[in-house]
Amino acid sequence: MATIRDVAKLAGVSVATVSRVLNQNGYVNEETEKRVRQAIEQLNYKPNEVARTLFKKTSKTIGLIVPDISNPFFPELVRAVEDVTNIYDYTVILCNSDEKIEKEKEYIEVLKQKYVDGIILTTNQLELAEVSELDVPVVVLDRPLNHSFPSVIADNYGGARLATRHLYEIGCRRIAHIQGPLHVVNAVERFKGYRDEMQELGLWDEDLVILGNYQLNQTKEAVLQALKEHEIDGIFAGNDVMAVGALKAVQQLGLRVPEDVAIIGYDGIPLTEMTTPELSTISQPIYEMGAIAARLLVKKIEGQPLEQIHHVLPVKLVQRQSTSKGEKK
């Protein structure tokens, strides 16, 4: 691997001049520049990014901490972050935290030691104190953390009300909710939206709340149980995977979707189009969320002012077969 000193020697100039050519700053004579570029070409010289990082304290790398890339909600988010940061020449270090605070802390430490320029965090557990100690730019994605960092989230509460109301409007009156893990802020927000809407509709009944863990099988079992114990004609699942679990349970009991039990999920991942019947869902602008977070982070890194710190993106109802009963209004 050729170094800048090799180039300098070959071109008959000092390293400073080569550096000036590379970075296009300072004064360099046209002739000299040509010679330097030739030397670079000839040696196939590529500047060492690590040396540059050490001096400049900026690595053109960002950290992205997600709970689990295998959760089908995240790949698209990650992809968006990668796409956008790449435009600005950043690479992405991917970290899976499994929602474990210990892993998050460890990763943050490692990322700092590697001089990442910024971090996008998808978490809801890290304490304000911990995170604000960070001296790197941070953007919080998908989970409201607190108000000191720029954030990008979707309207969980509103989406939940929308889903609940939709089930009501197609005729459901005994609407159950499969709630996600209680330690996940978004799951709680969605629950609140459901609860408030149900109360407003005068349909609230706490027996209709089913606890899920965002996984297929556990949800299916929980829903089987619930369907046996309570009368239910609509299910609002806290995410799409749990909606599939509900679908499986309903079908297993020989009930029809949506005629006997209508189902709506949450997130709008591609999976919802693959089931039979296709699942209605509250669709979040997943890619856009990632893209906006990435843009915010880049701006923050580059010291540009942010016009808007907190972004709450709208969600939208996507009605498919699982809530299309014809006209039972």
Added chain:
Amino acid sequence: MATIRDVAKLAGVSVATVSRVLNQNGYVNEETEKRVRQAIEQLNYKPNEVARTLFKKTSKTIGLIVPDISNPFFPELVRAVEDVTNIYDYTVILCNSDEKIEKEKEYIEVLKQKYVDGIILTTNQLELAEVSELDVPVVVLDRPLNHSFPSVIADNYGGARLATRHLYEIGCRRIAHIQGPLHVVNAVERFKGYRDEMQELGLWDEDLVILGNYQLNQTKEAVLQALKEHEIDGIFAGNDVMAVGALKAVQQLGLRVPEDVAIIGYDGIPLTEMTTPELSTISQPIYEMGAIAARLLVKKIEGQPLEQIHHVLPVKLVQRQSTSKGEKK
């Protein structure tokens, strides 16, 4: 941020001694070590990984190039790589190539400039010449590239024969194959397995080969077309997503799965359990593939000998409802 010199000053020793304490090499007096550790504690000193990288030329970082993390086959693979490399204290830079040779080359260049210790490549387009110029350890994952690098792949050819034979055994005689993109080596291997098995069974008919692009909608359209033009009672799809496309097409025509048309996919992603009927598939040990590749890479980086360079993992038939016709044998 405290540096090693700050620590040295506070502890009243030289930087060399601090370095010795940190790296546990060379001689250090017990008393001295205690003082140094105290100083480290007091200053909350964390060694600067970049400076270390510059000198040691190893970054404890690897690059992972995949076609597209949004393709549901890859998240689990990525997760496995992350899990395993993390055990050995590596972090992972994730790169999406979209199977574009230009992006791959760019990423490889950037990764090298960042002194990554190794690269895991999921590609089949990069020429031998290009890749062997790399002076970093490389492991090829999921796609056979050539024989100069360690590789981890699953038995695509065998899996395809298995799938085809399975359809035959449950009574199908007009077995179509949805082939993946022709530039993807795996897709071609699967096609060959299908073709050879069909020929051996005396059922080969080239009209039964449908070209898919690994996507849902295009596949569905192609299958609708094929079902109208040809008699078909079994479909072997080149991946699971295309199997869902086939399922949609069959159902849209009012045909029953598996009674009228049996369907089997390939990959074994979680999606296959979420459809109705659940999809039979050829299951690849996805997580294991990623884990093995990661272990190979770490070994290569650390200069350990590899007992085995090329790993071809077995696949297995997972029979579910989409190929369970009762006993029409």
Added chain:
DNA sequence: ATACTTTATGTAACCGGTTACATAAGATAG
């Protein structure tokens, strides 16, 4: 003609670690 600005280039310190080499005291061997 003098003073100041612009252009052009080089020297060397710096970023924050690691380590080869030098030095020296105490332990052990012959």
Added chain:
DNA sequence: CTATCTTATGTAACCGGTTACATAAAGTAT
């Protein structure tokens, strides 16, 4: 008692870039 080894520590070069500062020639204003 001297030679050699082990233990302990420091000095300074090094990794490969960037840049402050110095120097000087050429251009421009007064």
